Amino acid sequence: MQRMFDALAFHLPSHPLEAVALLLAVAVTAAAWTRIGGAPTGLLATAGTLGSFIQIGHPAIPLAIAAVGLLHLHAGRTIPPGRFAREVAIVLAGYLAYEAGRFAVVSEPAPAIRNAERIVDLERAFGLFRERDIQQLLTGPSPVVDAWNLLYSHAFLAVVIGALLWLVVADPPRYRLYRNALGASAAIALPLIALFPVAPPRLIPALGIDDTVISAGNPHHFANEYAAIPSLHVGWIALTGWIFALPLRGWQRRLVMVGPGLGMLLVVIVTGNHYWFDGLVGAVVSIGPAVASQHSAPLLRFARELAAAARSLPSVACRDPRGRFSALSLGGLFIYLGLARVVNPGFTDFWGYLFFQVGATLLLLLLAEGLFAREGGLSWYTHGIAVICTWADVLGTDGDLYARIDEYDKLTHFMGTAAFTAAAWEILRAVALRTRSTRPPRDRFFLAVAIGIAAGIGWEVYEYLGDVVFQTTRTQGRWDTFNDLVSDSAGAIAIAALLWWQERRVALALQSGPMPPRP
Structure with a gap:
């Protein structure tokens, strides 16, 4: 303090x-x-x-x-003076609490610099580390640099305060949305700053990025020098544009929604205070709460349904045949991992990852079974492929089958994406039943396949970034990645085609007589 x-x-x-x-x-x-x-x-x-x-x-x-x-x-x-005074007190108290929190979070240089290097590696992995090039391109004579510094140091809060004062009088509903999103973003930012300190580009000499504010002879006053993520400079200005764009339409809406945030992103990059990744995180943590607030009714309804499904987990695991099958099958994996850990503590370097994977798979299967019980739950196909894939991954890791058998990795890619695609199909089917959708199953087939393949691509990107940022050595070159994606695509298409065929078979049976039992 x-x-x-x-x-x-x-x-x-x-x-x-x-x-x-x-x-x-x-x-x-x-x-x-x-x-x-x-x-x-x-x-x-x-x-x-x-x-x-x-x-x-x-x-x-x-x-x-x-x-x-x-x-x-x-x-x-x-505006009534009482309401104005109350809102001023709320905003001022929130801002002071945020500032006190930032001063209370003391970051050390070493971890902040390591995290900054990871961010740079991440951007380089995408070929998008261009902060130095942007600074050199957009700076020039001292009046230009002074303009960038002015926008960074003073225009930021002036815009936010001006927006608050405009909305509190002109549009109270949008004002409350804006005010609450600002508060939520500040609450999200503090633990991020504490847990993941990041040195800004200007404090990493090897990057060759200047501190334009210091270069112009102006001192910095920061609560925490190592709080680059998230960039609330970008986040709050992006939120401002998003709020003001809500009543607009067409190209004006797109311009106002995107322009201010992109403009401030350029400002923080040119002045050497942030990476573009910081701005992206800042925009997400600022606009995200506003979007969630706008859609609070369906989100709350889903939260209530999820809570009900969580309460029904013991019943699903014990009484539902498919839930009991998955609980017993994956419960056996828990026992296997636990005993192996006791007998041979170093039997695998991925024990924690495997334990979490088994638990997460079982939890998601049982939750989905409870959530969509009215629509018949998940099929035996989905439970079966998820259980088989999880067993294959655990045993393959324990037995070093990935290294000994080249095709084993492709088999688990096939099954893993098939399991993900099957779950996507089931969820889409349940949503279609709830909403009484008349769209043909063909559309669900293409969407489920697209979701499955996207998940496979996401996994490859995760492995690649893990190699680049954390040196995990999970990828084995471009040809291996290509083969993984082929296996992913084959798994997605195969299971989606099977489920589509099964749904057509049930539909035809309904037309000719009693419905056969659902697999």
Whole structure:
């Protein structure tokens, strides 16, 4: 907390133009916001104008407060002073709590630099480490650099505060969505900063990326130098664009939704403060809560159904034939792994991974069986292929079959993607029954196959990135990756075709007589 108090500053205008801008902002703010919400609102807004300048030493935020006030005044809008004061108190308390949290999180240089190197390796793996090139391309004479620095250091919070003040008066529902998403993103960012500190490019000399703010003679004031992920500079500006784009349509919606975030991404890269990956994470943790809030009703309904399915797990595992089969089969694998660990503790380097894989497979099978019980649950095909694939992977790893038999890896790829595709088919079938969809099974076939192949591609990307970032040596070259994808595709197509044929057989049987038992 002492570090936070030490960071408090007291600034006065450093030259006449700055003093004029501050006096103009104070006068306009007092007059406009008093008309909008009465004397208490005018007093609060004026205090915010002066306080922001005293702390930051730049008129950007005061001018933003004044400009928004003029816009509201021109539109004839008003706000009750009590509501304005309450929202100011909520936002200020949240921001101070976030700042206190950032100061409380103390990151060490060594892990932050290691994590930064991993981020650089990740970007290079995709051929997208271009931060130095972008900086060299977009910097030039000192006025250009000063403009980038101004956008990074002062425009960021001015835009966010201006957006809050605009929405709280002009559109309260969107304001609440914006305010809550800002708070949620801050709550998500703090544990990320604590658990995964990352040094920004400007602190890694080997990258050759300059600190344009320091180069221009301006000091940095950071709560934590090693908090590059997530970039809330990018995230909050991207969220601002997303919120303001909601009522728009067509090309205007796309421009406003994407433009501000991309613009701030360029700013943080050019100034040497972030990698593009930081901006991507910042956008996800900022916009994600807003999207979830907008779709809260179906998400809450799904959460309730998931909770009910979780409560029914013991019943599914004991009474449902397919659930009992998977519980006993995969439970046997748990026993095998446990006994092997006791008898020979070093029998495999992947014991923890295998134990987690078995548990996750069983949990997902039983949850899906409970979630879709009304639609008949999962088929025997899905349970069977998932159990066989899990056993094959565990025994193949334990017996070193992957290294001894070249085709074994391709067999497990075939079965693994088949299991994933079968689960996708079952879920799509259950959703179609619930929504009374009239789309033909052919569409489900293509979608399930696409999901399965996408999962296979995702696994290959994961293995490749694991090699590049964490040196796991899981991939064996491009030809091996190609063969893996062929096996993945074959597994997806084969199981989807089998399930499609089975569904057609049941449909034909229904037309001619009693329905045969579901496999």
